[in-house]
Amino acid sequence: MLKVGLIGVGSMGTQHFLRIMNVISGATVVAVSDINEAHAKEVIAPYEGVRYIADPIELIRDPEVDAVVIVSIDSTHEAYCIEAIKQQKYIFCEKPLSSSAAGAKAVVDAEMAGGKRLIQMGFNRRFDTRYEELKALVASGDLGEPMVAHCAHRNATYAPQYDDVTAVTGTAVHEIDIMSWLVGDYFTKAQVIFPKSSRHVQNPNLHDPQIVLLTTSSGMVVSCEIWVNCQFAYDVRCEVLCEDGTATLPRPARVDVCTKQLNYTGMTTDGGGYFADSYNREFQAWADACNSGTVNEAAASAWDGYCAAVTTDACLKAQKSGAIEPVALTERPAFYK
Amino acid sequence: MLKVGLIGVGSMGTQHFLRIMNVISGATVVAVSDINEAHAKEVIAPYEGVRYIADPIELIRDPEVDAVVIVSIDSTHEAYCIEAIKQQKYIFCEKPLSSSAAGAKAVVDAEMAGGKRLIQMGFNRRFDTRYEELKALVASGDLGEPMVAHCAHRNATYAPQYDDVTAVTGTAVHEIDIMSWLVGDYFTKAQVIFPKSSRHVQNPNLHDPQIVLLTTSSGMVVSCEIWVNCQFAYDVRCEVLCEDGTATLPRPARVDVCTKQLNYTGMTTDGGGYFADSYNREFQAWADACNSGTVNEAAASAWDGYCAAVTTDACLKAQKSGAIEPVALTERPAFYK
Amino acid sequence: MLKVGLIGVGSMGTQHFLRIMNVISGATVVAVSDINEAHAKEVIAPYEGVRYIADPIELIRDPEVDAVVIVSIDSTHEAYCIEAIKQQKYIFCEKPLSSSAAGAKAVVDAEMAGGKRLIQMGFNRRFDTRYEELKALVASGDLGEPMVAHCAHRNATYAPQYDDVTAVTGTAVHEIDIMSWLVGDYFTKAQVIFPKSSRHVQNPNLHDPQIVLLTTSSGMVVSCEIWVNCQFAYDVRCEVLCEDGTATLPRPARVDVCTKQLNYTGMTTDGGGYFADSYNREFQAWADACNSGTVNEAAASAWDGYCAAVTTDACLKAQKSGAIEPVALTERPAFYK
Amino acid sequence: MLKVGLIGVGSMGTQHFLRIMNVISGATVVAVSDINEAHAKEVIAPYEGVRYIADPIELIRDPEVDAVVIVSIDSTHEAYCIEAIKQQKYIFCEKPLSSSAAGAKAVVDAEMAGGKRLIQMGFNRRFDTRYEELKALVASGDLGEPMVAHCAHRNATYAPQYDDVTAVTGTAVHEIDIMSWLVGDYFTKAQVIFPKSSRHVQNPNLHDPQIVLLTTSSGMVVSCEIWVNCQFAYDVRCEVLCEDGTATLPRPARVDVCTKQLNYTGMTTDGGGYFADSYNREFQAWADACNSGTVNEAAASAWDGYCAAVTTDACLKAQKSGAIEPVALTERPAFYK
DSSP: OOEEEEOOSSHHHHHHHHHHHHHHHHHEEEEOOOOHHHHHHHHHTTTTTTTESSSSHHHOOOOOOOOOEEEGGGGGHHHHHHHHHHTEEEEOOOOOOSSSHHHHHHHHHHHHTSOOOOEOOOGGGGGGGGHHHHHHHHHHHOOOOOEEEEEEEOSSSTTTTTOHHHHHIIIIIIHHHHHHHHOOOEEEEEEEEEOOOOOOOOOTOSSSSEEEEEETSSOOEEEEEEEOSSSOOOOOEEEEEEEEEEEEOOOOOOEEEEEEEEEEEEEOSOOHHHHHHHHHHHHHHHHHHHTTTTTOOOOBHHHHHHHHHHHHHHHHHHHHSOOOOOOOOOOOOOOOO | OEEEEEEESSSSHHHHHHHEEEEEEEEEEEEEESSHHHHHHHHHTTTTEEEEEEEEHHHHHHOOOOOEEEEOGGGGHHHHHHHHHTTTTTEEEOSSOOOOOHHHHHHHHHHHHHSSOEEEOOOOGGGGGGHHHHHHHHHTTTTEEEEEEEEEEEEEOOOOOHHHHHHHIIIIIIHHHHHHHHOOOOOOEEEEEEOOTTTTTTTTTTTTSSEEEEEEEETEEEEEEEEOOSSSSOOOEEOOOOOOOOEEEOOOOEEEEEEEEEEEOOSOOOOHHHHHHHHHHHHHHHHHHTTTSSSOTSOOOOOHHHHHHHHHHHHHHHHHHOEEEOOOOOOOOGGGG | EEEEEEESSSHHHHHHHHHHTTTTTTTTHHHHHEHHHHHHHHHHEEEESSOOOHHHHHHHHTTTTOEEEEEEOOHHHHHHHHHHHTTTTTTEEOSSSSSSSHHHHHHHHHHHTTTTTEEEOOOOGOHHHHHHHHHHHHHHTTTEEEEEEEEEEEOOOOOOOOOHHHHIIIIIIIHHHHHHHTTTTTEEEEEEEEOOOOOOOTTTTOOSSSSEOOOOOOSSSEEEEEOOOOSSOOOOEEEEEEEEEEEEEEOOOOOEEEEEEEEEEESSSSSHHTHHHHHHHHHHHHHHHHHHOOTTTSSSSHHHHHHHHHHHHHHHHHHHSSSSSOOOOOOGGGGGG | EEEEEEEEESSHHHHHHHHHHOOOTTTEEEEEEOOOHHHHHHHHSSTTTEEEEEEEHHHHTTTTTEEEOOOOOOOGEEEEHHHHHHHOEEEEEEEOOOHHHHHHHHHHHHHHTTSSOOOEOOOOOGGGHHHHHHHHHHHHHHTTOEEEEEEEEOOEEETOOOOHIIIIIIIHHHHHHHHHHHTTOOEEEEEEEEEOOOOTOOOOTSSSSSEEEETTTSSOEEEEEEOOOOOOEEEEEEEEEEEEEEOOOOOOOOOOOEEETTEEOOOOOOOHHHHHHHEEEHHHHHHHHHHTTTTTTTOHHHHHHHHHHHHHHHHHHHHOEEEEEEEEOOOOOOOGG
16 A cells, blocks of 8 residues: 655645545555645545645655655645655656756756656646557557647636646647657647637737647657637547548547437536546556556656656747747657656 | 429429429429419429429320429329329329329339339439448448348427328338338338327327337348437438448538537438438439430339338338238339349 | 455456456455365465455355455355345345346345345446436436437357347346436336347357347337347447437547548447446445445445346246236335335 | 530549539530540530530630630630630639639739629539538637638549649649638738658658648638548548637548448548539539529639639748748729629
8 A cells, every 4th residue: 555645735636635545546645735734634634544744845754655746836846856756755746847947857867866767747648548549559550650640729718817828838738748658759849820819818918729830850740729718618639640541539428419400419628527537547557656666657757747848948939939949859868768 | 305294383392393493404394283273383483484284184195295293192193103104204203102002003003014114203312322322331241131220210390280190101101111222122020119209299199209110021120210209300310230230321411510518510400401412313313214215223113112002001000009010012023123 | 445255256256356456445355255266366366465265155254354246156146145134244246136036036125124225236337427427318307208218239249158048138137227227217018029130140049139129117118239249349329219309328439540441430349348447436336335334326226136137037038929028027115215 | 504615624624524414404515625636526425416616715706605614724724714704704714713823813804804703713612511511600600700720631642743832732722712711811821831741752842741821811820731642531621710619521421330340431532522512513503603694602703713823822932931921912802792
């Protein structure tokens, strides 16, 4: 039974806490840290044997804690990762690895210096069965080489503070990681196109929808539509063009209804629900790997977190320049292969 | 240019008149007959060279008339067919061939006695491209022998006078003809099941939906759901189970929409629109065949009209008895092969 | 942590053992019984703290065992259930409850006499999210009353010993339970129709496909196609006709591929895979309920197991008689509401 | 009966000849011109009353000829249009209007100088019922303003001479016209992106696939994937993103098949077949308009042909520069509204 220390019980942190307590086999939370002590104590109250530890660093160092889940605010991830690496404890770190590419590099360097891979990034889509099927098909080579992908990430509505930066670091980053994983390549160029914006856009610093165009080292082009106030539902699209055919992510299987001159299936606005199964599977995979003294190879590593950070930096630059910007990445180090 | 005499310009007759004048190549209407003279003259007024002939028999005999289209009320079809056979003119006869199986047999006998096939029945679905693809696939044998078919015929709403008899003679008759054509077999047994009826049923002499179960001479079972007040749309379903797979009629290709948490395609309540293309194609095929001095082999013959009549008779008996009733049919005569 | 004793580690029993050990949260297996001692010991070897107990009755009575999972051969279910009821331990019993309707009634009576509901039957489809959505929609009344359902249960191939009896007790029984659950009604009449059989049928005592027609107490008709050598895949279909529309179970969401002039999605021949998620969810629900000292209300009860047995008995009679046979069921007792 | 003179009976010209003779109502071909006299005479041989006229200009001037269909090689369109305008005869001109934007402008100017609209361009997709439904939905405003469209034009294979120029002038031009028509706007900017090319590309002067990015005067962005050796089928995709939802062109309705662990629909490699119905409808619309002494307003005008030429010019420039190129277009003149 893996004994987990969890940092941050905001919305997603609480979901992860409940997941580990109620759904995951072979893991349990023994300690929780959060700046909001009252709230944290409320969350853990129904469960016996879970301690509140105010200081996250103390939690990481606590001898009862086998492994750490980091769901605190973005700016803290880097420091907590580095401390957990010092303790040589396994880490589940929600994206991003750091709030800067340089910080991400520091974590990568610390992990490599420690000599043992410890970090699993929270890029949950890698554990979505639909993406798994898509990757398996593309990797099989049955359709030839991938050349183009048309992707879309759509949210029904966005929080007021959501702006062009968040569009990249909070949304496009998922497309960046998943497509890099799907085709086993990294990005070398980025461009961002701003079409006419929706009347539903309220933040003057947001263009919505926008199109992020990425090129991989082999010349594949990935077009990612980012549209965060599409109104109609949470929706993720991915069509991969290979030399001998196309492969497209399906929408979720929902009951097919005919009524009132419509033939429809329902859609959800809940992104968590859309990918609920993948969250459970990524945590089960993490717990299983920790219990086996290893990391899950399908999951995103610290290196993947670093790649995502470098790529989003280029996208942010491209938003401002309107030009095609280089992405300064290199081949994956042997340590992460 | 085939010169057509058309009997009956009610709703469907007017559609056929306009079709021949405006859509079909190689045919034109030269004479129209209808009991409502004023209405008929209104219909033909915009077109030059179309005469009104009060007496349908006179119209059939008119020397300018090359071929006859019969869209008058059901009870008149038999007599007009027999007159046109006497004149050895080509006939397009809307279903039914006669209002009784005996009457249908009389037309078949007259046509055989005349020594030349002249009649094309208005079973339009045989010219629907989706049914054509389905038949071609089943006939190819690629999926093995057909064993079962699940069919459904759904109308959004029905006319007040629609009752259990019409459910068979006006609706199930289409399933009977098309399925017989599709698998190249005829029916030997019929059963009708009455589930709980919809609250939308107003006619006390109607059970709706109902399920007509038919068995072919080879033992294939065809289940036909007849549901004429389904409210939601006009809808026709057909799934054929063959030994190595299934083949299913698609719904029409309609624009796929995502909005308001629904992913939908529109449906129509208009059966004429659903099959519009097949009406055009059956008339073009008829005109082409007449102009070539032959009948179209894919179209329903007088024999097919007779088979449909015998089968609907058995269904009507089965509605009353609740039992499995025999269908008294024999192999197709060589004349109709 | 619920301590489970599991009887029977054949194919499905082993799956359930591994499920409880590796996937389910809050439960663990502490004892296993099986007539094949060597095999059972092999299955449990990798796991610490799991004892082998040769005698199932002894296992049921073992003080460490909180709850019992019965996956042994059908004929033993009744006796093990009755013993576990005596011990007032929670039971997960794979279908059937007994090999006879009378035996099922005996278990129901024993449970009622014990005064506490203890049994959850292994009708996994009730925990399939697609069926859940379908039931929720039908139950909402948004589409009006259900009147007809077209169901199909298809297996790619069947074991040589599979015959007309198994078609009912092993296959149709799933449709019987799920449809009864879905519309909240029980069956009063059964008929079985034998179409022409597939050339792939090898057992002379099997008709395949066959159509089971069931009528509920309210007059709804459920048509269940049972086709166990359809060759192409494992496939389950369900379309419910309500007064204002239809609702249809979707196929699983699979990657959509275009290649070689086909637009396809893959299908699986693995029924376990088709419903894998529902197996996990039914066991999690069972463990959660046991840990809360209750039974899961969505799951099938002993009464549901009894209803299934009475209905399959009528189907078996209908296969032989060719007639419409009564199903001798009554309203659900208050104990099971 | 419209008497048509047709210039050019190559592959498409012959199809159009047969279409007018056999499918279209109210029109017939009376004269044909082609540089290959023997072939032309073979094509017309089965039909009475069709003359061969060697000189196209003579054919245009022939007093029996009411209207002209131009399907000769691209470089001749401009001169034949101008001659037919001189004769004030109606014209059906296959794309392009001219082999240069300047030439297209000359035709526009000639038509305006003549004072009467005479030209219908052969952009057949405007008569495809699926595009019509899509346009009607977008134009209705029910989904809000269109902001982005993702389009794709895919051919299974290409002719050896097909190169980057043809990719624009022969293929992208269809997307340019249809999208301009669909949203009622014209393009102001063009960019072309070259991803990694397929191994199936043989012509060194072809990049395939390629992505053409177009911006309209209102800021809408249209992304057009051009992929002419996709191997799998002829395929056309169009998804329009509006402020409140998306609308997507369906694939053709084809029989849905389950066999060998696949659930598939067939696809065709035949672009003519994919859009067959639209060719018939555009010619019927043309014949009807000519017979009424007018032009069809839904069809592409000479102005539309000119817009397409200017836009393709910008695309060709963008292919070479790799930059975003301006499209030098202005508002539609009143003459063409």
